[in-house]
Amino acid sequence: xxxxxxxxxxxxxxxxxxxxxxxxxxxxxxxxxxxxxxxxxxxxxxxxxxxxxxxxxxxxxxxxxxxxxxxxxxxxxxxxxxxxxxxxxxxxxxxxxxxxxxxxxxxxxxxxxxxxxxxxxxxxxxxxxxxxxxxxxxxxxxxxxxxxxxxxxxxxxxxxxxxxxxxxxxxxxxxxxxxxxxxxxxxxxxxxxxxxxxxxxxxxxxxxxxxxxxxxxxxxxxxxxxxxxxxxxxxxxxxxxxxxxxxxxxxxxxxxxxxxxxxxxxxxxxxxxxxxxxxxxxxxxxxxxxxxxxxxxxxxxxxxxxxxxxxxxxxxxxxxxxxxxxxxxxxxxxxxxxxxxxxxxxxxxxxxxxxxxxxxxxxxxxxxxxxxxxxxxxxxxxxxxxxxxxxxxxxxxxxxxxxxxxxxxxx
Numbered sequence: 001x002x003x004x005x006x007x008x009x010x011x012x013x014x015x016x017x018x019x020x021x022x023x024x025x026x027x028x029x030x031x032x033x034x035x036x037x038x039x040x041x042x043x044x045x046x047x048x049x050x051x052x053x054x055x056x057x058x059x060x061x062x063x064x065x066x067x068x069x070x071x072x073x074x075x076x077x078x079x080x081x082x083x084x085x086x087x088x089x090x091x092x093x094x095x096x097x098x099x100x101x102x103x104x105x106x107x108x109x110x111x112x113x114x115x116x117x118x119x120x121x122x123x124x125x126x127x128x129x130x131x132x133x134x135x136x137x138x139x140x141x142x143x144x145x146x147x148x149x150x151x152x153x154x155x156x157x158x159x160x161x162x163x164x165x166x167x168x169x170x171x172x173x174x175x176x177x178x179x180x181x182x183x184x185x186x187x188x189x190x191x192x193x194x195x196x197x198x199x200x201x202x203x204x205x206x207x208x209x210x211x212x213x214x215x216x217x218x219x220x221x222x223x224x225x226x227x228x229x230x231x232x233x234x235x236x237x238x239x240x241x242x243x244x245x246x247x248x249x250x251x252x253x254x255x256x257x258x259x260x261x262x263x264x265x266x267x268x269x270x271x272x273x274x275x276x277x278x279x280x281x282x283x284x285x286x287x288x289x290x291x292x293x294x295x296x297x298x299x300x301x302x303x304x305x306x307x308x309x310x311x312x313x314x315x316x317x318x319x320x321x322x323x324x325x326x327x328x329x330x331x332x333x334x335x336x337x338x339x340x341x342x343x344x345x346x347x348x349x350x351x352x353x354x355x356x357x358x359x360x361x362x363x364x365x366x367x368x369x370x371x372x373x374x375x376x377x378x379x380x381x382x383x384x385x386x387x388x389x390x391x392x393x394x395x396x397x398x399x400x401x402x403x404x405x406x407x408x409x410x411x
């Protein structure tokens with residue numbers, strides 16, 4: 001197919017496309033912990049000459065933040081985010097990633113070939129060229145966030161998502177993140193070293209990182225020593241100036257006569273009215289949205305925390321939009337079926353995991369149809385094996401409670 005040469009992607013001084021810089025900065029801001037993930041990544045890089053490392057986790061579990069922090073600490077890493085609008089198509093990925101490779105490694109191309117997006121041939125050729133020139137122990141790492149957002153219809157059936165290579169040359173690694181999925185529906189055929197890290201397999205480490213995240217907001221930022229810059233005088237910041245949510249949360253606790261140390265240490269205990277650690281269920285999206293809402297002037301999100309007036313359906317706006325996005329993906333308005341809403345209503349009513357057989361009995365439907373619905377929703381579910389049978393529940397109780405307030409019969 002004849003088409004004009006592909007235009008290069010705008011690259012900033014650090015090497016990442018401008019459209020990705022903001023998300024890298026936002027996701028890595030106030031980052032704490034996750035050392036067990038970084039250790040696993042580094043061990044993989046040192047153990048294998050090439051390969052794929054995948055971080056798997058439920059929505060809001062911190063996958064994007066982990067990847068953004070890794071890229072921030074390692075600016076030579078090539079970065080791509082499939083969740084941004086317009087970035088979930090294979091052709092856009094190839095244009096963007098190939099341009100980054102050409103610019104960062106000063107390859108001899110003034111533009112991309114007109115058929116660079118027709119399969120993986122040009123992409124794989126660039127990887128091989130770079131591999132051939134790598135110094136001993138030097139690595140090319142390509143980080144791709146949110147594989148679950150890729151549009152599989154943007155490329156021929158049976159091809160790897162984003163045309164990711166089946167084989168990799170020496171020194172080339174991919175660092176991926178995605179939500180839970182059926183292994184047989186991964187969309188990737190790989191014959192090179194690979195490893196997956198599922199965040200749900202590390203509950204204690206996640207809990208410790210949640211507590212560190214809370215403590216991070218309670219610790220005031222120490223401003224840098226005052227000094228003049230560029231011939232201009234700069235006054236030190238006022239107390240609380242520039243501290244954002246951390247300072248606001250400290251004020252909130254003080255106004256409610258809550259001891260900061262007690263708030264952190266006892267957060268996980270149900271005896272202290274299900275404080276933040278327990279309610280978060282190791283979910284960073286929930287926690288960050290609640291802290292922001294608690295900190296915001298004129299907005300007190302106190303449900304299940306402290307006895308103040310509140311509306312039972314009150315949620316931080318960002319969290320509400322996040323859950324609405326989940327629902328639209330689970331049951332698109334144009335594709336909703338009666339048995340999918342029936343399955344969802346059963347999950348809403350359940351506070352514990354439930355089997356496919358039990359759901360089928362409740363809604364008087366075939367187990368196969370129930371299982372098919374659940375398989376399509378894996379990214380929003382928790383799974384637990386009980387007596388050789390898989391049981392399911394929604395990934396977060398707050399999401400379940402929000403769903404319970406929606407009118408599914410009208411979908």
